Amino acid sequence: MVDLIVLGAFSLIIVAMAAYGYRISAKTAEDYMLGGRTIGLVVMFFFVLFAISSSWTFYGFPGHLYLHGPGYVFFIWGSVAGFAILYMFLGPRLWALAKINRFLSPVEALAERYQSKALRVILAVTMLAFIIPYVGVQPLGVGRGFEALTGMPLWVGATYTAVLLVILVILGGMRIVAWVNIFLGTVYVTALLGSLFWVIAVVFPDGGVVQAAQQILASEPAKLSTPGPQGTYTSVLVIGTFVVGLLAFSWPHVVIGAMTARDKTLFKWFPLLIFVFGGLFFYIIPFVWGSIVAPAALPGVTDPAEADRIVQTVIQTFLPRWFGVFVLMGVIAAAVSTAAVQLMTSSIIVARDVIQGVFKPDASDQDITLWARLSVIAIVVLSLSVTVVVSLGLGDEAMALYLTDVSVPGFAQWAPALVGGLLWKRGTRQGAIAGTLAGVIWLVLGLLVTNEAGARILLLDLHPVILTLPLNAIVYVVVSLLTERPSDEIEDVFFTEVDDFLRSER
Amino acid sequence: MREMLGHTPGRIYLLVLLLSIVLMAVAVFMGATDAPAEGEAILVFGWMTMPLVIGVLFVIVWLIAYLIYFIKYWPYR
Numbered sequence: 255m256v257d258l259i260v261l262g263a264f265s266l267i268i269v270a271m272a273a274y275g276y277r278i279s280a281k282t283a284e285d286y287m288l289g290g291r292t293i294g295l296v297v298m299f300f301f302v303l304f305a306i307s308s309s310w311t312f313y314g315f316p317g318h319l320y321l322h323g324p325g326y327v328f329f330i331w332g333s334v335a336g337f338a339i340l341y342m343f344l345g346p347r348l349w350a351l352a353k354i355n356r357f358l359s360p361v362e363a364l365a366e367r368y369q370s371k372a373l374r375v376i377l378a379v380t381m382l383a384f385i386i387p388y389v390g391v392q393p394l395g396v397g398r399g400f401e402a403l404t405g406m407p408l409w410v411g412a413t414y415t416a417v418l419l420v421i422l423v424i425l426g427g428m429r430i431v432a433w434v435n436i437f438l439g440t441v442y443v444t445a446l447l448g449s450l451f452w453v454i455a456v457v458f459p460d461g462g463v464v465q466a467a468q469q470i471l472a473s474e475p476a477k478l479s480t481p482g483p484q485g486t487y488t489s490v491l492v493i494g495t496f497v498v499g500l501l502a503f504s505w506p507h508v509v510i511g512a513m514t515a516r517d518k519t520l521f522k523w524f525p526l527l528i529f530v531f532g533g534l535f536f537y538i539i540p541f542v543w544g545s546i547v548a549p550a551a552l553p554g555v556t557d558p559a560e561a562d563r564i565v566q567t568v569i570q571t572f573l574p575r576w577f578g579v580f581v582l583m584g585v586i587a588a589a590v591s592t593a594a595v596q597l598m599t600s601s602i603i604v605a606r607d608v609i610q611g612v613f614k615p616d617a618s619d620q621d622i623t624l625w626a627r628l629s630v631i632a633i634v635v636l637s638l639s640v641t642v643v644v645s646l647g648l649g650d651e652a653m654a655l656y657l658t659d660v661s662v663p664g665f666a667q668w669a670p671a672l673v674g675g676l677l678w679k680r681g682t683r684q685g686a687i688a689g690t691l692a693g694v695i696w697l698v699l700g701l702l703v704t705n706e707a708g709a710r711i712l713l714l715d716l717h718p719v720i721l722t723l724p725l726n727a728i729v730y731v732v733v734s735l736l737t738e739r740p741s742d743e744i745e746d747v748f749f750t751e752v753d754d755f756l757r758s759e760r
Numbered sequence: 761m762r763e764m765l766g767h768t769p770g771r772i773y774l775l776v777l778l779l780s781i782v783l784m785a786v787a788v789f790m791g792a793t794d795a796p797a798e799g800e801a802i803l804v805f806g807w808m809t810m811p812l813v814i815g816v817l818f819v820i821v822w823l824i825a826y827l828i829y830f831i832k833y834w835p836y837r
Binding site: 328 | 761762763764777781784785788789791793794795800801802803805806807809810811812814815816818819820822823826827830834835836837
């Protein structure tokens with residue numbers, strides 16, 4: 255009962271913030287979708303860090319480290335570099351371009367850059383196809399947390415999260431989603447770090463993490479180095495994992511964050527926070543959890559789904575039950591903070607790029623805001639199908655691999671068009687369409703077609719991004735060079751004016 | 761990135777970032793994250809595994825390079 259009261263109070267805080275956001279919002283599409291382009295450095299940092307630090311950092315990431323040793327951490331090092339790359343190299347140009355031309359979505363910016371409605375549809379559909387299931391993974395994570403703590407069925411926690419998400423995103427819009435991430439992020443870090451310190455104090459009182467590491471060294475030393483106990487993380491896979499992490503610069507819900515910035519100085523200081531707070535502090539917490547503390551405290555788990563829950567199991571085993579509720583609140587915070595930004599991004603793409611871009615070009619500001627809000631409900635319902643599939647026992651892929659094996663390769667398929675569109679004057683419409691289509695078609699077929707042993711034969715059983723992204727990029731470059739260069743007008747609007755604006759803007 | 765390629769400090773900055781990735785890859789391929797043959801896994805300070813140590817060093821290199829370039833040379837200051 256106390257559990258439900260605490261979680262109810264937690265939800266009320268989020269709902270109250272959303273309602274406040276609705277009251278103060280300017281009721282324009284720009285305000286709803288991009289927070290009026292007024293997000294400052296600190297809010298942006300919490301907004302982006304906790305948009306990317308989903309319940310995956312509590313379940314999938316430590317669970318995978320627990321099973322396979324520390325090699326998977328190279329995904330984090332790649333991601334830290336990838337986010338920095340976005341904000342150092344691409345962010346300022348995308349921000350300036352969107353601000354000058356009042357673009358509301360990155361897909362819209364690229365469609366205008368390449369002068370192609372077809373590309374707009376291709377990119378919108380691709381991003382939605384890969385982001386919506388990932389939205390669904392978040393309620394699933396909370397559902398697992400509810401299940402482990404209270405014994406309630408998976409769908410209870412998933413539905414609770416979904417309702418919270420709908421209220422937050424429909425009422426609050428991007429600005430409040432960003433503000434709420436400060437609250438959610440604080441709750442999550444406190445829960446994750448607090449539980450780590452407490453468990454270490456209780457289970458390893460004589461030497462802390464050193465004692466834990468020595469215990470693993472004595473019992474399962476392979477868990478302290480690559481390639482790990484199952485020989486998974488060979489040198490090639492470690493570097494491949496790093497490269498997959500680097501692609502974080504192309505995650506649509508992170509890219510759109512750059513468009514909400516108040517001014518260009520944000521791009522000067524943002525990487526500092528990524529390196530110091532993200533790379534040298536925050537991501538080390540789940541790493542220590544999954545690779546040192548959990549294997550020493552509760553060795554012997556081999557099932558991937560159980561490994562996904564290992565941090566929570568350790569907490570429930572060694573700490574008082576009331577603290578488990580607080581930790582679950584942290585997991586909900588992590589899930590909601592990510593899914594809310596993904597939902598905002600998806601709804602913007604639906605309203606701005608699909609509905610206004612294709613079906614209703616004359617839709618008013620109010621119309622597309624309404625469509626964005628309605629699409630939030632539709633996307634949440636669709637994304638809950640992930641929970642249904644798992645509840646029915648039709649699929650239960652470990653969470654870590656869903657992110658790195660499916661979502662990231664999907665997001666990566668717009669990377670050549672995105673990078674080329676912002677940095678390469680010679681990139682053409684035909685190149686962007688051909689490259690994106692080639693990569694996406696190969697990726698989708700490659701993920702779907704498997705042999706009897708489950709190997710993805712069209713991808714040569716390699717990581718999905720290894721063949722598809724280079725093909726996409728090569729086709730983009732070659733076709734661009736073989737087709738007529740973009741007009742002088744495009745060069746002026748998308749390069750010269752952007753450069754002038756960035757050099758002059760204070 | 762276009763603005764960085766347009767001046768020497770920017771090109772040096774990009775080169776440092778690229779080199780750090782190459783060096784990290786070389787370290788991994790040379791077995792720096794593996795346990796030594798017939799030996800125990802290396803633990804810095806008694807608990808930091810080599811994948812963690814290498815990653816932290818990598819982030820620190822990027823951090824230092826970023827601080828120098830963005831504070832002194834970034835053209836959009």
